[in-house]
Amino acid sequence: MKKGKMAALRAAFPYTIPIFAGFWFLGLTYGIYMNVSGFNFLYPCLMSLTIFAGSMEFITVDMLLGAFNPIQAFFMTLMVNARHIFYGISMLDKFKGTGLKKLYLIFGMCDESFSINYTAKVPIGIDKGWFMFFVTLLNHFYWFFGATLGGIFGSLITFDTKGLDFVMTAMFVVIFLEQWLKDKKHINAVTGLVLSTLCLFIFGKNNFMLPAMAAILIALTVMRKPLEKGGVA
Amino acid sequence: MSVTQQIITIAVVVLGTMVTRFLPFIVFPSGKPTPKYIQYLGKVLPAAVFGLLIVYSLKNVNIFTGSHGIPELIAIAVVVLLHLWKRQMLLSIAGGTICYMLLVQLVF
Numbered sequence: 327m328k329k330g331k332m333a334a335l336r337a338a339f340p341y342t343i344p345i346f347a348g349f350w351f352l353g354l355t356y357g358i359y360m361n362v363s364g365f366n367f368l369y370p371c372l373m374s375l376t377i378f379a380g381s382m383e384f385i386t387v388d389m390l391l392g393a394f395n396p397i398q399a400f401f402m403t404l405m406v407n408a409r410h411i412f413y414g415i416s417m418l419d420k421f422k423g424t425g426l427k428k429l430y431l432i433f434g435m436c437d438e439s440f441s442i443n444y445t446a447k448v449p450i451g452i453d454k455g456w457f458m459f460f461v462t463l464l465n466h467f468y469w470f471f472g473a474t475l476g477g478i479f480g481s482l483i484t485f486d487t488k489g490l491d492f493v494m495t496a497m498f499v500v501i502f503l504e505q506w507l508k509d510k511k512h513i514n515a516v517t518g519l520v521l522s523t524l525c526l527f528i529f530g531k532n533n534f535m536l537p538a539m540a541a542i543l544i545a546l547t548v549m550r551k552p553l554e555k556g557g558v559a
Numbered sequence: 560m561s562v563t564q565q566i567i568t569i570a571v572v573v574l575g576t577m578v579t580r581f582l583p584f585i586v587f588p589s590g591k592p593t594p595k596y597i598q599y600l601g602k603v604l605p606a607a608v609f610g611l612l613i614v615y616s617l618k619n620v621n622i623f624t625g626s627h628g629i630p631e632l633i634a635i636a637v638v639v640l641l642h643l644w645k646r647q648m649l650l651s652i653a654g655g656t657i658c659y660m661l662l663v664q665l666v667f
Contacts, residue, residue, distance in 0.1 A: 351649055352652075377572055382572060385615070386569065389572075392560075394567075400574070406612065410576070412600075414583030415597070417583075418583060432584060488664055490656065495659075496651065515610050538614075542604075553603060
Protein backbone atom coordinates (compact mmCIF):
# COMPACT_ATOMS: atom_id res chain seq x y z
CA MET A 327 0.00 0.00 0.00
CA LYS A 328 2.85 2.38 0.89
CA LYS A 329 4.38 1.70 -2.47
CA GLY A 330 1.01 2.30 -4.10
CA LYS A 331 0.79 5.72 -2.50
CA MET A 332 4.24 6.73 -3.69
CA ALA A 333 3.41 5.59 -7.22
CA ALA A 334 0.20 7.61 -7.11
CA LEU A 335 2.10 10.68 -5.91
CA ARG A 336 4.65 10.28 -8.70
CA ALA A 337 1.86 9.89 -11.27
CA ALA A 338 -0.07 12.87 -9.93
CA PHE A 339 2.80 15.36 -9.67
CA PRO A 340 3.36 16.05 -13.42
CA TYR A 341 -0.31 16.94 -13.83
CA THR A 342 0.01 19.62 -11.16
CA ILE A 343 3.10 21.40 -12.53
CA PRO A 344 1.11 24.04 -14.48
CA ILE A 345 -1.00 24.61 -11.36
CA PHE A 346 2.19 25.02 -9.34
CA ALA A 347 3.19 27.99 -11.48
CA GLY A 348 -0.25 29.53 -11.34
CA PHE A 349 -1.00 28.99 -7.66
CA TRP A 350 2.45 30.09 -6.63
CA PHE A 351 1.99 33.40 -8.44
CA LEU A 352 -1.66 34.02 -7.54
CA GLY A 353 -1.19 32.75 -3.97
CA LEU A 354 1.81 35.01 -3.51
CA THR A 355 -0.13 37.98 -4.89
CA TYR A 356 -3.04 37.13 -2.62
CA GLY A 357 -0.73 36.99 0.42
CA ILE A 358 0.88 40.31 -0.51
CA TYR A 359 -2.56 41.82 -1.11
CA MET A 360 -3.65 40.78 2.40
CA ASN A 361 -0.41 42.09 3.83
CA VAL A 362 -0.69 45.52 2.23
CA SER A 363 -4.36 45.59 3.28
CA GLY A 364 -3.10 45.43 6.87
CA PHE A 365 -3.55 41.76 7.78
CA ASN A 366 -1.12 39.56 9.70
CA PHE A 367 0.34 36.65 7.66
CA LEU A 368 -1.78 34.25 9.74
CA TYR A 369 -4.83 35.43 7.79
CA PRO A 370 -3.70 34.31 4.31
CA CYS A 371 -2.09 31.26 5.92
CA LEU A 372 -5.29 30.05 7.61
CA MET A 373 -7.67 31.29 4.92
CA SER A 374 -5.74 29.50 2.16
CA LEU A 375 -5.96 26.29 4.21
CA THR A 376 -9.62 26.49 5.18
CA ILE A 377 -11.40 28.29 2.32
CA PHE A 378 -9.21 27.06 -0.56
CA ALA A 379 -11.24 28.80 -3.25
CA GLY A 380 -9.04 31.44 -4.84
CA SER A 381 -11.47 34.08 -6.08
CA MET A 382 -13.52 33.81 -2.89
CA GLU A 383 -10.42 34.49 -0.79
CA PHE A 384 -9.74 37.72 -2.68
CA ILE A 385 -13.37 38.75 -2.14
CA THR A 386 -13.11 37.85 1.55
CA VAL A 387 -10.25 40.34 1.98
CA ASP A 388 -12.58 42.99 0.66
CA MET A 389 -15.41 41.86 2.93
CA LEU A 390 -13.12 41.89 5.98
CA LEU A 391 -12.26 45.51 5.19
CA GLY A 392 -15.95 46.47 4.91
CA ALA A 393 -18.87 46.42 7.32
CA PHE A 394 -19.75 43.21 9.19
CA ASN A 395 -22.42 41.44 7.16
CA PRO A 396 -22.29 37.64 7.56
CA ILE A 397 -25.57 37.01 5.73
CA GLN A 398 -24.37 38.78 2.61
CA ALA A 399 -21.01 37.00 2.99
CA PHE A 400 -22.77 33.64 3.10
CA PHE A 401 -24.96 34.23 0.04
CA MET A 402 -22.12 35.80 -1.86
CA THR A 403 -20.02 32.68 -1.18
CA LEU A 404 -22.87 30.46 -2.38
CA MET A 405 -23.18 32.44 -5.62
CA VAL A 406 -19.47 32.76 -6.33
CA ASN A 407 -18.85 29.10 -5.59
CA ALA A 408 -22.12 27.79 -7.03
CA ARG A 409 -20.15 26.28 -9.91
CA HIS A 410 -18.68 23.78 -7.42
CA ILE A 411 -22.13 22.23 -7.15
CA PHE A 412 -21.85 21.32 -10.80
CA TYR A 413 -18.31 20.03 -10.38
CA GLY A 414 -19.66 17.83 -7.61
CA ILE A 415 -22.42 16.53 -9.84
CA SER A 416 -19.80 15.58 -12.44
CA MET A 417 -17.65 13.84 -9.81
CA LEU A 418 -20.40 11.79 -8.13
CA ASP A 419 -19.25 8.63 -9.88
CA LYS A 420 -15.51 9.31 -9.95
CA PHE A 421 -15.29 9.78 -6.18
CA LYS A 422 -17.11 6.51 -5.55
CA GLY A 423 -15.19 3.91 -3.58
CA THR A 424 -12.40 6.24 -2.46
CA GLY A 425 -13.14 5.67 1.24
CA LEU A 426 -12.42 8.39 3.77
CA LYS A 427 -10.29 10.23 1.17
CA LYS A 428 -13.58 11.22 -0.42
CA LEU A 429 -14.14 13.81 2.32
CA TYR A 430 -10.87 15.55 1.50
CA LEU A 431 -11.43 15.20 -2.26
CA ILE A 432 -14.73 17.06 -1.89
CA PHE A 433 -13.29 19.62 0.54
CA GLY A 434 -10.41 20.45 -1.81
CA MET A 435 -12.36 20.45 -5.07
CA CYS A 436 -11.27 23.85 -6.38
CA ASP A 437 -11.51 24.66 -10.12
CA GLU A 438 -8.02 23.35 -10.84
CA SER A 439 -8.25 20.12 -8.84
CA PHE A 440 -11.60 19.45 -10.45
CA SER A 441 -10.34 20.04 -13.98
CA ILE A 442 -7.37 17.69 -13.49
CA ASN A 443 -9.29 14.97 -11.67
CA TYR A 444 -12.15 15.18 -14.15
CA THR A 445 -10.01 15.00 -17.29
CA ALA A 446 -6.80 13.13 -16.33
CA LYS A 447 -6.43 9.53 -17.40
CA VAL A 448 -5.11 7.74 -14.32
CA PRO A 449 -2.28 5.42 -15.48
CA ILE A 450 -2.93 1.68 -15.29
CA GLY A 451 -1.89 0.17 -11.97
CA ILE A 452 -2.22 3.45 -10.10
CA ASP A 453 -4.87 3.75 -7.41
CA LYS A 454 -7.45 6.25 -8.68
CA GLY A 455 -8.37 7.45 -5.19
CA TRP A 456 -4.80 8.16 -4.14
CA PHE A 457 -4.03 9.79 -7.49
CA MET A 458 -6.89 12.28 -7.06
CA PHE A 459 -5.97 12.70 -3.41
CA PHE A 460 -2.42 13.78 -4.27
CA VAL A 461 -3.55 16.07 -7.10
CA THR A 462 -5.78 17.83 -4.58
CA LEU A 463 -3.18 17.83 -1.81
CA LEU A 464 -0.39 19.20 -4.05
CA ASN A 465 -2.63 22.00 -5.35
CA HIS A 466 -3.74 22.82 -1.82
CA PHE A 467 -0.11 22.96 -0.72
CA TYR A 468 1.00 25.22 -3.62
CA TRP A 469 -1.75 27.68 -2.83
CA PHE A 470 -1.09 27.65 0.93
CA PHE A 471 2.66 28.00 0.36
CA GLY A 472 2.32 31.00 -1.97
CA ALA A 473 -0.29 32.75 0.16
CA THR A 474 1.68 32.35 3.38
CA LEU A 475 4.95 33.48 1.80
CA GLY A 476 3.21 36.51 0.35
CA GLY A 477 1.72 37.29 3.74
CA ILE A 478 5.10 37.05 5.47
CA PHE A 479 7.28 38.84 2.94
CA GLY A 480 4.70 41.34 1.71
CA SER A 481 5.98 43.82 4.28
CA LEU A 482 9.49 43.65 2.80
CA ILE A 483 8.26 45.00 -0.51
CA THR A 484 9.74 48.40 -1.04
CA PHE A 485 8.07 49.46 -4.27
CA ASP A 486 4.76 51.30 -4.34
CA THR A 487 1.96 48.71 -4.32
CA LYS A 488 -0.79 51.19 -5.13
CA GLY A 489 -3.08 49.59 -7.70
CA LEU A 490 -2.11 46.01 -6.82
CA ASP A 491 -5.74 45.32 -5.94
CA PHE A 492 -6.47 45.42 -9.67
CA VAL A 493 -5.16 41.84 -9.72
CA MET A 494 -8.64 40.74 -8.62
CA THR A 495 -10.33 42.54 -11.53
CA ALA A 496 -7.74 41.19 -13.96
CA MET A 497 -8.32 37.66 -12.71
CA PHE A 498 -12.09 37.94 -13.10
CA VAL A 499 -11.77 39.46 -16.56
CA VAL A 500 -9.61 36.51 -17.66
CA ILE A 501 -12.00 33.95 -16.17
CA PHE A 502 -14.95 35.74 -17.81
CA LEU A 503 -13.13 35.82 -21.13
CA GLU A 504 -12.22 32.12 -20.95
CA GLN A 505 -15.87 31.28 -20.34
CA TRP A 506 -16.89 33.63 -23.16
CA LEU A 507 -14.55 31.92 -25.62
CA LYS A 508 -15.94 28.53 -24.59
CA ASP A 509 -19.63 29.48 -24.93
CA LYS A 510 -21.48 29.60 -28.23
CA LYS A 511 -23.97 32.27 -27.13
CA HIS A 512 -23.39 35.06 -24.68
CA ILE A 513 -26.83 36.19 -23.51
CA ASN A 514 -26.19 34.79 -20.03
CA ALA A 515 -22.78 36.47 -19.74
CA VAL A 516 -24.19 39.81 -20.89
CA THR A 517 -27.16 39.37 -18.53
CA GLY A 518 -24.73 38.98 -15.64
CA LEU A 519 -22.80 42.11 -16.59
CA VAL A 520 -25.83 44.30 -17.31
CA LEU A 521 -27.99 43.32 -14.32
CA SER A 522 -25.03 43.67 -11.92
CA THR A 523 -24.19 47.12 -13.28
CA LEU A 524 -27.85 48.19 -13.07
CA CYS A 525 -28.12 46.98 -9.47
CA LEU A 526 -24.87 48.75 -8.60
CA PHE A 527 -26.35 52.04 -9.79
CA ILE A 528 -29.74 51.47 -8.13
CA PHE A 529 -28.67 50.03 -4.77
CA GLY A 530 -25.16 51.44 -4.36
CA LYS A 531 -21.88 49.60 -3.84
CA ASN A 532 -22.64 48.32 -0.35
CA ASN A 533 -26.03 46.77 -1.03
CA PHE A 534 -26.13 45.67 -4.66
CA MET A 535 -24.84 42.10 -4.44
CA LEU A 536 -27.93 40.32 -3.09
CA PRO A 537 -30.38 42.04 -5.48
CA ALA A 538 -27.95 41.43 -8.35
CA MET A 539 -27.71 37.72 -7.53
CA ALA A 540 -31.49 37.43 -7.24
CA ALA A 541 -32.00 39.33 -10.51
CA ILE A 542 -29.54 37.04 -12.33
CA LEU A 543 -31.19 33.87 -11.02
CA ILE A 544 -34.67 35.14 -11.96
CA ALA A 545 -33.56 36.35 -15.40
CA LEU A 546 -31.84 33.04 -16.21
CA THR A 547 -34.87 31.10 -15.01
CA VAL A 548 -37.22 33.22 -17.13
CA MET A 549 -34.94 32.89 -20.16
CA ARG A 550 -34.65 29.13 -19.81
CA LYS A 551 -36.83 28.19 -22.77
CA PRO A 552 -35.25 30.60 -25.33
CA LEU A 553 -31.74 29.88 -24.02
CA GLU A 554 -32.15 26.13 -24.27
CA LYS A 555 -33.64 26.57 -27.70
CA GLY A 556 -30.79 28.86 -28.73
CA GLY A 557 -28.29 26.22 -27.84
CA VAL A 558 -26.58 27.85 -24.84
CA ALA A 559 -27.63 25.11 -22.50
CA MET B 560 -14.59 44.89 12.22
CA SER B 561 -13.50 43.20 15.47
CA VAL B 562 -11.40 40.03 15.41
CA THR B 563 -14.48 38.02 16.43
CA GLN B 564 -16.46 39.48 13.53
CA GLN B 565 -13.56 38.70 11.21
CA ILE B 566 -13.48 35.09 12.41
CA ILE B 567 -17.25 34.81 11.93
CA THR B 568 -16.96 36.25 8.41
CA ILE B 569 -14.19 33.80 7.46
CA ALA B 570 -16.09 30.89 9.05
CA VAL B 571 -19.20 31.82 7.07
CA VAL B 572 -17.17 31.86 3.85
CA VAL B 573 -15.71 28.43 4.71
CA LEU B 574 -19.20 27.13 5.48
CA GLY B 575 -20.63 28.55 2.24
CA THR B 576 -17.80 27.02 0.21
CA MET B 577 -18.27 23.64 1.88
CA VAL B 578 -22.02 23.74 1.22
CA THR B 579 -21.37 24.20 -2.52
CA ARG B 580 -18.83 21.37 -2.55
CA PHE B 581 -20.64 18.80 -0.41
CA LEU B 582 -24.24 19.48 -1.45
CA PRO B 583 -24.33 17.33 -4.61
CA PHE B 584 -22.96 14.32 -2.75
CA ILE B 585 -25.70 14.69 -0.12
CA VAL B 586 -28.64 15.68 -2.35
CA PHE B 587 -27.95 13.51 -5.38
CA PRO B 588 -27.01 10.03 -4.24
CA SER B 589 -25.24 8.28 -7.08
CA GLY B 590 -27.50 6.52 -9.54
CA LYS B 591 -30.27 9.13 -9.60
CA PRO B 592 -30.48 11.59 -12.52
CA THR B 593 -29.86 15.27 -11.75
CA PRO B 594 -32.93 17.54 -12.13
CA LYS B 595 -33.06 19.27 -15.51
CA TYR B 596 -33.34 22.74 -14.00
CA ILE B 597 -30.13 22.20 -11.99
CA GLN B 598 -28.33 20.95 -15.11
CA TYR B 599 -29.51 24.05 -16.95
CA LEU B 600 -28.26 26.38 -14.21
CA GLY B 601 -24.94 24.55 -14.25
CA LYS B 602 -24.49 25.57 -17.86
CA VAL B 603 -25.70 29.18 -17.83
CA LEU B 604 -24.84 30.39 -14.33
CA PRO B 605 -21.00 30.45 -14.48
CA ALA B 606 -20.74 33.06 -17.26
CA ALA B 607 -23.29 35.33 -15.55
CA VAL B 608 -21.59 35.02 -12.15
CA PHE B 609 -18.19 35.85 -13.65
CA GLY B 610 -19.77 39.01 -15.09
CA LEU B 611 -21.13 39.84 -11.65
CA LEU B 612 -17.65 39.36 -10.17
CA ILE B 613 -16.10 41.83 -12.61
CA VAL B 614 -18.68 44.45 -11.60
CA TYR B 615 -18.12 43.60 -7.93
CA SER B 616 -14.35 44.09 -8.23
CA LEU B 617 -14.95 47.50 -9.87
CA LYS B 618 -17.60 48.69 -7.42
CA ASN B 619 -15.34 51.37 -5.91
CA VAL B 620 -14.69 53.02 -9.26
CA ASN B 621 -16.60 56.27 -9.70
CA ILE B 622 -17.04 57.23 -13.33
CA PHE B 623 -18.25 60.73 -12.44
CA THR B 624 -15.27 61.88 -10.37
CA GLY B 625 -11.51 61.43 -10.11
CA SER B 626 -10.02 59.60 -13.08
CA HIS B 627 -13.53 58.59 -14.30
CA GLY B 628 -12.61 54.90 -14.52
CA ILE B 629 -10.23 55.53 -17.42
CA PRO B 630 -7.23 53.64 -15.93
CA GLU B 631 -9.54 50.68 -15.18
CA LEU B 632 -10.86 50.72 -18.74
CA ILE B 633 -7.36 50.84 -20.25
CA ALA B 634 -6.04 48.08 -17.98
CA ILE B 635 -9.03 45.83 -18.74
CA ALA B 636 -8.41 46.37 -22.46
CA VAL B 637 -4.78 45.33 -21.92
CA VAL B 638 -5.89 42.18 -20.07
CA VAL B 639 -8.33 41.26 -22.86
CA LEU B 640 -5.86 41.93 -25.68
CA LEU B 641 -3.02 40.08 -23.95
CA HIS B 642 -5.32 37.17 -23.30
CA LEU B 643 -6.70 36.99 -26.83
CA TRP B 644 -3.14 37.20 -28.14
CA LYS B 645 -1.29 34.68 -25.96
CA ARG B 646 -4.07 32.93 -24.01
CA GLN B 647 -1.72 32.72 -21.00
CA MET B 648 -3.72 33.39 -17.85
CA LEU B 649 -0.79 34.52 -15.72
CA LEU B 650 0.65 36.77 -18.41
CA SER B 651 -2.72 38.49 -18.91
CA ILE B 652 -3.25 39.01 -15.17
CA ALA B 653 0.30 40.21 -14.49
CA GLY B 654 0.40 42.44 -17.59
CA GLY B 655 -2.92 44.10 -16.80
CA THR B 656 -2.09 44.63 -13.14
CA ILE B 657 1.34 46.13 -13.86
CA CYS B 658 -0.22 48.37 -16.49
CA TYR B 659 -2.85 49.52 -13.97
CA MET B 660 -0.25 50.15 -11.25
CA LEU B 661 1.84 52.25 -13.65
CA LEU B 662 -1.25 54.21 -14.73
CA VAL B 663 -2.49 55.09 -11.23
CA GLN B 664 1.00 55.79 -9.90
CA LEU B 665 2.50 57.75 -12.77
CA VAL B 666 -0.22 59.03 -15.08
CA PHE B 667 -3.47 59.64 -13.17
